Amino acid sequence: MRYENIIFDLDGVLVSTDEYHYQAWQKIADEEGIYFDRAINNRLRGVSRMESLDIILERAGKKYTQAEKEALAQRKNTYYQQLLGQLTSADTLKGVRETLLDLRQKDVHIAVGSSSKNTMRILKQVGLENAFDAIADGTEITKSKPDPEVFLLAAQKLGAKPETCLVVEDAAAGVNAGCNAGMPVAGIGEAAKSPRITYAIAEISDLLRIIA
Ligand code: BG6
Ligand code: MG
Numbered sequence: 001m002r003y004e005n006i007i008f009d010l011d012g013v014l015v016s017t018d019e020y021h022y023q024a025w026q027k028i029a030d031e032e033g034i035y036f037d038r039a040i041n042n043r044l045r046g047v048s049r050m051e052s053l054d055i056i057l058e059r060a061g062k063k064y065t066q067a068e069k070e071a072l073a074q075r076k077n078t079y080y081q082q083l084l085g086q087l088t089s090a091d092t093l094k095g096v097r098e099t100l101l102d103l104r105q106k107d108v109h110i111a112v113g114s115s116s117k118n119t120m121r122i123l124k125q126v127g128l129e130n131a132f133d134a135i136a137d138g139t140e141i142t143k144s145k146p147d148p149e150v151f152l153l154a155a156q157k158l159g160a161k162p163e164t165c166l167v168v169e170d171a172a173a174g175v176n177a178g179c180n181a182g183m184p185v186a187g188i189g190e191a192a193k194s195p196r197i198t199y200a201i202a203e204i205s206d207l208l209r210i211i212a
Helices: 018-032 038-042 049-057 066-084 096-105 119-125 149-158 172-180 189-193 204-211
Strands: 005-008 109-113 134-136 165-169 185-188 199-201
Touching: 005 149, 018 038, 018 049, 018 066, 049 066, 066 119, 096 109, 096 204, 109 149, 119 134, 134 149, 149 165, 149 172, 165 172, 165 204, 172 185, 172 189, 185 189, 185 204, 189 199, 199 204
Parallel strands: 005 109, 005 165, 109 134, 165 185, 185 199
Antiparallel strands: none
């Protein structure tokens, strides 16, 4: 087996929550009268909630205090969690469930490495809370992607050396986090075009070909 460990990003790799993040931030931006669009939203992928807010506030006409920023981030999360209420097992991305089962049958150790503080809630809601050998998420780290912290923590939880872990990512910040952790990266979606990835994949099931 070429890789004994795989660490998956959550949003945009396992579950289609990206659109909900976008909608919740758009609502905040509209309420605050700040210009926001999908191109700006792309810069938020893989980035923590507070850092995402800082990127949105680059376009703001006024300076926000720390307390105001915390209130805005909290409000965004309330909107986001309301949207997450719609999430069901049908919102896992194509081939995810079957591929995770196949990988486990092949004795590949699998983990989640996500910046999201909502990771456990999302996994439970789509019925994947018991699908992984380890979960490292935004509640356990101090620096979010592109810092390697969350992937190094996931590797540590798996009891694996970083270079033996393959990272699966859809966003630039996450690809950079994987590279910064010294891990090979499989890029999916937009990340499949990144010059920093080791493998480009079109679907999660392509991993079965890579690890063979
Ligand atoms: C990442 C998303 O997975 O989690 C980012 O790609 C998001 O867009 C980040 O900002 C933090 O999410 P949460 O759920 O903690 O607000
Ligand atoms: Mg992602």
